[in-house]
Amino acid sequence: FVIARNSAFAYKGHAVDVTRVARELGVRYVLEGSVRKAGSRLRVAGQLIEAASGVNLWADRFEGGVSEVFELQDLVASSVIGAISPRLEQAEMARAKRKPTESLDAYDHYLRGMASLYRWTREGLEAALPQFYKAIELDPDFAAAEGAAAWCYFWRMANGWMTDPQKETAEVSRLAGNVAIAGQDDAVALAFSGLALGYVIGDYEAGSALADRALVLNPNCAAAWSASGCLKACHDDPDIAIEHLSRARRLSPLDPLTFFMQCFTAFAHFTAGRYDAAWPIAEAASRAQPYYLTGLRVAAASNAMAGRLDAASKHIAGSLRLDPELTLSNLKHRVGLIKPDYFARYVEALRLAGLPE
Incomplete structure (x- = not known):
């Protein structure tokens, strides 16, 4: 979750201790920054900090003219969201792996599954799926875990690892259907499910509809632009596909x-x-x-x-x-x-x- 701006603005203009801010707001990460003006130029700087360790996870700066202030605001917003999303996910994966197995909740199982999936090996995928299903067992409405599980079957098909194609294809349809109902506010889950529907099931229209919903929900979601680009590359206009994939890479250059x-x-x-x-x-x-x-x-x-x-x-x-x-x-x-x-x-x-x- 993200703290509302009114609470965050209470610290504006004060020298603050990031650890204290995180404790008072009940968050693990703090994004802080500054705006400087020189003549007609503006410079906006920002950094993302893990409060417990004080580690800087991301930093960048943006410059533009005062006359372009609204464009600059949009650029900063989209760049920050796109850049910090994968960094946050990786930091959360590392945190979940450090947690004792007897105290794992649904979100921890999801993160452990993502960490295994990101090894991109057959063994990693086989370790990931049980984690996602355990997360779904603990929280039947956990759309992110269902979307990630559907995505696993995409990778299984692409790499020739499916052992029961008919059963696994039916499971993709079931998982994606659940995400379409329960994942109204989860752009990544919608994107993963849409990609699996289009690639594994071959239902381009349904898959693209989920990817489009993800983009409406969060136009700064790199995963949604990536899923849309993949589907268009396989079924539709290659130039639009390249445009969408380029947008994904601009939003998340270290993805x-x-x-x-x-x-x-x-x-x-x-x-x-x-x-x-x-x-x-x-x-x-x-x-x-x-x-x-x-x-x-x-x-x-x-x-x-x-x-x-x-x-x-x-x-x-x-x-x-x-x-x-x-x-x-x-x-x-x-x-x-x-x-x-x-x-x-x-x-x-x-x-x-x-x-x-």
């Missing part, structure tokens, strides 16, 4: 999901036929997260269509080491029901890269 945003930016360039623009971005995504098979496949396809067959072959070899059963014939079970002409071009490119029939 742990940067590789995911890069991957689908590359795929959008691929579907638009801009192969020379696609392959460097796909390769950057693969370097950042070598266990993400979609990144390896997009890198292989983009290189192949750009005439870089040696590089394409290398990425196919990497894909097959991680997913030995991958073939052109079962590719649709990894990429879902994407737009037919996009899928046909993808198959053509991966055949050229050396993926077996």
